[in-house]
Amino acid sequence: MKFVVYREIIIRRCNMKKIIALLVSSMFYMSVSNAGVSVDPVQMYIQNPTKQRTTTLTLESKDETEKRIFEVKAFKWTQKENGENVLEPDNSLIINPKNFILQPNGKQTIRVGFNRPIESILSGQQEGTWRVMVDEIPQAVKESSVNFLVSFNLPLFVGKQEDVKLKFNVENNKLVVKNNANSHIQIANLKIVDANKKEVFKTETMSYLLANKSTSYDLNNTRISNPKNYYVQLFTDKNDKMVELKFSD
Numbered sequence: 001m002k003f004v005v006y007r008e009i010i011i012r013r014c015n016m017k018k019i020i021a022l023l024v025s026s027m028f029y030m031s032v033s034n035a036g037v038s039v040d041p042v043q044m045y046i047q048n049p050t051k052q053r054t055t056t057l058t059l060e061s062k063d064e065t066e067k068r069i070f071e072v073k074a075f076k077w078t079q080k081e082n083g084e085n086v087l088e089p090d091n092s093l094i095i096n097p098k099n100f101i102l103q104p105n106g107k108q109t110i111r112v113g114f115n116r117p118i119e120s121i122l123s124g125q126q127e128g129t130w131r132v133m134v135d136e137i138p139q140a141v142k143e144s145s146v147n148f149l150v151s152f153n154l155p156l157f158v159g160k161q162e163d164v165k166l167k168f169n170v171e172n173n174k175l176v177v178k179n180n181a182n183s184h185i186q187i188a189n190l191k192i193v194d195a196n197k198k199e200v201f202k203t204e205t206m207s208y209l210l211a212n213k214s215t216s217y218d219l220n221n222t223r224i225s226n227p228k229n230y231y232v233q234l235f236t237d238k239n240d241k242m243v244e245l246k247f248s249d
Helices: 007-025
Strands: 003-006 032-034 037-040 044-046 054-061 068-079 085-089 093-096 099-102 107-114 128-136 146-149 151-158 166-171 174-179 185-194 199-203 207-209 214-218 230-235 243-246
Touching (some): 099 107, 166 243, 174 185
Antiparallel strands (some): 032 037, 054 107, 068 085, 093 107, 174 214, 185 199, 230 243
16 A cells, blocks of 8 residues: 655644744744755745845755655735735746756755746735745655655745734734734734733734734633733744734724
């Protein structure tokens, strides 16, 4: 019997807490390693499209004995008003190479760029966002063996990065978060504390909130009677320090 297990699923189920902790402690700019294959960086940026047209990422094989075959695809990444992610195929990106073989203990650099002026793709001053998928292609496996397939889902951010501009409200026993910046923010380890800094709500969910989008967290049994008496603490990918903000008036 042949088994094919997608490593992306295993990472999400088994290693997410480890990944979150590492990301928070290192400003989200580290490389991620999956069973001998690492990728760097885990976030790609083109902050000045008039001067920078492309960016790169690198896959590296360590302590591997077999070659791996990969395919790279790109998708336009948007969000609905409630923060739900939407991915759509996009032919405006150029990826080189799109397919490659990663030899044991070898490296492969992938260049990502655009086939037209970036300014013509962006919507005014708002950051453009894409997802670059690096997926291992299945190969023949031996009988009664398990083959783990490596899969990376990496964000590409194009445009000027702004500081944290979050707005918090409580509506229908949900914490509503609005990103008022023209660029994304990644939110992790969000907490609500009272005036004495006592924790009353916590979520370990790590998620992206794109420019001018909103998301919400169910407060469950937590009751926030007067939000003005509480603060929201969280970590972001803007720096390695905890951010503390008041609720909106």
